[in-house]
Amino acid sequence: xxxxxxxxxxxxxxxxxxxxxxxxxxxxxxxxxxxxxxxxxxxxxxxxxxxxxxxxxxxxxxxxxxxxxxxxxxxxxxxxxxxxxxxxxxxxxxxxxxxxxxxxxxxxxxxxxxxxxxxxxxxxxxxxxxxxxxxxxxxxxxxxxxxxxxxxxxxxxxxxxxxxxxxxxxxxxxxxxxxxxxxxxxxxxxxxxxxxxxxxxxxxxxxxxxxxxxxxxxxxxxxxxxxxxxxxxxxxxxxxxxxxxxxxxxxxxxxxxxxxxxxxxxxxxxxx
Amino acid sequence: xxxxxxxxxxxxxxxxxxxxxxxxxxxxxxxxxxxxxxxxxxxxxxxxxxxxxxxxxxxxxxxxxxxxxxxxxxxxxxxxxxxxxxxxxxxxxxxxxxxxxxxxxxxxxxxxxxxxxxxxxxxxxxxxxxxxxxxxxxxxxxxxxxxxxxxxxxxxxxxxxxxxxxxxxxxxxxxxxxxxxxxxxxxxxxxxxxxxxxxxxxxxxxxxxxxxxxxxxxxxxxxxxxxxxxxxxxxxxxxxxxxxxxxxxxxxxxxxxxxxxxxxxxxxxxxx
Numbered sequence: 093x094x095x096x097x098x099x100x101x102x103x104x105x106x107x108x109x110x111x112x113x114x115x116x117x118x119x120x121x122x123x124x125x126x127x128x129x130x131x132x133x134x135x136x137x138x139x140x141x142x143x144x145x146x147x148x149x150x151x152x153x154x155x156x157x158x159x160x161x162x163x164x165x166x167x168x169x170x171x172x173x174x175x176x177x178x179x180x181x182x183x184x185x186x187x188x189x190x191x192x193x194x195x196x197x198x199x200x201x202x203x204x205x206x207x208x209x210x211x212x213x214x215x216x217x218x219x220x221x222x223x224x225x226x227x228x229x230x231x232x233x234x235x236x237x238x239x240x241x242x243x244x245x246x247x248x249x250x251x252x253x254x255x256x257x258x259x260x261x262x263x264x265x266x267x268x269x270x271x272x273x274x275x276x277x278x279x280x281x282x283x284x285x286x287x288x289x290x291x292x293x294x295x296x297x298x299x300x301x302x303x304x305x306x307x308x309x310x311x312x313x314x315x316x317x318x319x320x321x322x323x324x325x326x327x328x329x330x331x332x333x334x335x336x337x338x339x340x341x342x343x344x345x346x347x348x349x350x351x352x353x354x355x356x357x358x359x360x361x362x363x364x
Numbered sequence: 365x366x367x368x369x370x371x372x373x374x375x376x377x378x379x380x381x382x383x384x385x386x387x388x389x390x391x392x393x394x395x396x397x398x399x400x401x402x403x404x405x406x407x408x409x410x411x412x413x414x415x416x417x418x419x420x421x422x423x424x425x426x427x428x429x430x431x432x433x434x435x436x437x438x439x440x441x442x443x444x445x446x447x448x449x450x451x452x453x454x455x456x457x458x459x460x461x462x463x464x465x466x467x468x469x470x471x472x473x474x475x476x477x478x479x480x481x482x483x484x485x486x487x488x489x490x491x492x493x494x495x496x497x498x499x500x501x502x503x504x505x506x507x508x509x510x511x512x513x514x515x516x517x518x519x520x521x522x523x524x525x526x527x528x529x530x531x532x533x534x535x536x537x538x539x540x541x542x543x544x545x546x547x548x549x550x551x552x553x554x555x556x557x558x559x560x561x562x563x564x565x566x567x568x569x570x571x572x573x574x575x576x577x578x579x580x581x582x583x584x585x586x587x588x589x590x591x592x593x594x595x596x597x598x599x600x601x602x603x604x605x606x607x608x609x610x611x612x613x614x615x616x617x618x619x620x621x622x623x624x625x626x627x628x629x630x631x632x633x634x635x636x
Contacts, residue, residue: 104619104620114433122465130627155464157465185456189451198389259524260378346489346531348376355402355403
């Protein structure tokens with residue numbers, strides 16, 4: 093069984109994709125062909141969109157699903173006359189929000205992401221710059237400015253987590269790679285001690301680490317399962333001895349890792 | 365007028381934040397205090413959440429708004445008995461989706477992001493690794509593997525765009541910084557010519573570039589408005605002469621830049 097799902101927006105379609113994907117994940121038995129159509133911001137594009145919906149309908153023999161965040165009522169009406177089953181975020185929620193807030197909504201094209209993004213973009217770009225400069229312990233002096241400092245052995249996922257924290261949440265995340273020397277000492281490296289309150293450990297099961305390291309440097313001591321086991325054992329012991337919060341990332345996506353760090357690290361995202 | 369908005373999820377709360385923020389942006393006249401509560405995945409946490417809602421109600425004197433993606437019906441019912449006005453994504457859409465698809469939904473806790481994320485994570489981490497290795501033209505040989513190559517003068521926003529394309533869309537984006545020597549020649553640098561079909565230019569107004577460069581190296585020739593004007597003029601001329609698609613990013617957030625590149629660059633995101 094195959095159905096086409098369209099994510100349609102007058103802007104980036106990030107919201108339409110996010111909410112649509114979340115809903116689609118509730119239907120495992122169905123295979124979805126996913127099509128994102130951003131910047132549908134005029135009548136001509138809305139009509140072209142209906143044509144694509146009609147084609148998908150003819151091809152699948154079943155009504156496509158549409159997840160839409162169109163704010164313009166006229167464009168929404170055009171879409172509603174298509175063959176698709178339309179799930180429109182604004183259509184569904186705005187009336188109730190207007191009632192709850194006692195205010196009329198803006199309903200302006202593109203408003204769904206447009207406002208406040210300049211300032212928001214700025215904070216996150218700064219956080220991103222910070223993450224890039226601090227990557228792999230190069231900017232140790234900058235630890236003073238970090239919102240959080242991720243600690244873990246090589247390939248434990250520190251860099252993607254730092255970049256996601258920066259780009260998505262505007263959090264300034266530094267990282268410190270634990271070396272074999274650090275692990276031999278069994279205490280926090282001296283440069284980290286004064287930042288203890290902002291340290292957060294990353295760990296994973298040794299098999300997964302072995303697999304990741306094999307991709308980078310196959311058949312080396314560095315990548316061997318034994319080495320991975322030793323390093324993870326020592327790192328976990330270090331986290332416990334130092335009383336750090338730490339997270340097993342073995343089965344997590346980068347979103348999940350970042351959201352867990354934010355939550356368990358007690359961070360407040362100040363940069364929306 | 366101030367209201368509290370909660371974003372509540374049994375998982376990362378990324379979906380709840382995204383759809384809630386999109387809806388809140390339609391109400392400019394209201395100031396929202398935003399609180400994200402991820403990992404609300406058991407009765408005790410749902411009850412604690414209701415307590416926080418009650419506190420916000422007492423403090424604001426107005427009903428808080430809740431944007432929720434709770435999948436567990438029991439937890440949803442607990443939340444519905446709170447003082448908040450609850451906007452629940454699954455509550456609202458799942459019945460209609462079940463009808464459209466003729467299938468029951470999973471309704472499993474955490475299912476909203478859980479499935480498929482391992483593979484998905486992998487593709488995006490690979491794309492991220494690619495972006496980091498290629499940053500600032502270091503990996504010119506890797507241009508063969510790139511899905512797209514962003515071209516622009518220094519500080520035109522290539523790096524954040526590449527990282528966002530990788531982390532969010534799994535697109536392998538390389539970047540090439542145009543030097544003064546490149547600009548003097550008025551033709552595409554020789555190393556880029558064979559990749560012409562995958563080149564995409566970034567430009568911005570000279571005043572904005574001047575401002576960004578002043579932050580990096582204040583009061584230098586590099587940052588001067590005159591230099592920015594000359595470089596942007598030469599870069600735009602180069603993009604036009606070479607027939608490249610290019611984008612003015614002056615007023616765009618990184619999401620908007622990435623979504624525009626994806627759309628106008630004709631890229632198909634293969635890694636969901």
